[in-house]
Amino acid sequence: MEIDELNLDENAVVVVCVRATDFSPYADNLHGECALCHVSVQHRPHVPQPCTLICKECFLARVEDGETIYATPRTLAEVQAYFHRN
Secondary structure, eight states: OOGGGGTOOTTOOEEEEEETTSOOSOTTOEEEEOTTTOOEEEEOTTSOSSOEEEEHHHHHHHOOTTOOOOOOHHHHHHHHHHHHHO
């Protein structure tokens, strides 16, 4: 992903979100807007702030092979719990 596309510095936090119309098992999600395509997105309330929100479709269109992707421990635990339930 080219960070310059968003006019962010190298320490900026970018949070990849699902679109607001996508299913989520979490009723307490917050809503915002993708910084690239401006679609409505949803994210967990504990994402680092300040941050820039982008939808997963914009992220996948821009991510490069071998790029490092970070997640908070809480987010990883929630994703893991979700997949263990289903």
